Amino acid sequence: MDAVFNPIDFPSIASALDWEIHDLLPPDNSPYSDGTLVDKVVFSLNNPSDAEEVIVGMKDIGYFKKEKSLNDIFEYLYLTENMSEKRRVIKEILEKLVSNNILKLKNGKYLA
Template identity: 50%
Template sequence: MASFSVKHQIISRQTIACMSFDGANINSDNQKCRLFRPPVFNSFSQDGLICHYMVKITPLSLYIINRAKLRRLIIDLSSKALSRILEHVESCVTTIESLNRAAQYPPHEYPGLAAALDWTIKDLLPPDDWDVGDGTKVEKKVLSLSNPDDMRLVLNGMIDHGFFNEPKSLADTAKHLYIDGKEEEKVLEDVWGNWSIRAK
């Protein structure tokens, strides 16, 4: 079972400390809040209490998710297309990349995932000197195009892959990245406007 860290905050000056959560009822200062098991909600309010859960997975699983997402964005592979190549339902990769789901790529699929990304298994896996940790799960923070630093990381990867060997417009780049939301579009515009390494 995935573990969760839950932050509770009353709509007032009082803040209840973070605590771990396994899906049971939580009582604090006579405030009772039931958090539904994922993937139902990632936040809700009850009796003036706002609850959020944080999905946690193993560091290796998170590494693979982010590594695969970065690669598929660089090589122009949509989440639906990758799901089909892996012979799963079209929503599979989107679910795996969701912050609110504990879903992850199972280890037995790593070779097929690497092949789908036009990589070897060595390209997908972390380097030999990577810190595997002590088994403690970490917050599921997935690469996001609404984050300027992540957007720059993807664009620089596209440079290395040769996408900008020929002049590309902002619209070309947005299409390549499957951007259809206003937030991601705004981040791309801002990064693009301040970006010194573009197609010559």
């Protein structure tokens, strides 16, 4: 039987299994039930270009309409304290986006 989970639960499920989120996704070229193929793209927040795409996507969906602290962003991305490399990359990308006037930094909080 196929199980259906809300994608918002994927980080918790992956963590409980000691997996990465991409381990929960179907393998490349796996067919859907209608015969079309899954196009699997895996983003890594360790990769600056992937991390930038994620942060810009968050801006595009309105995440930064209200001010967000760095910890708010880490929590939204499920980046726990032991994920220091991913946190470092996200912080660098946020600084870059502020310097390029894509985001603003006001009183230590980011907004669009």
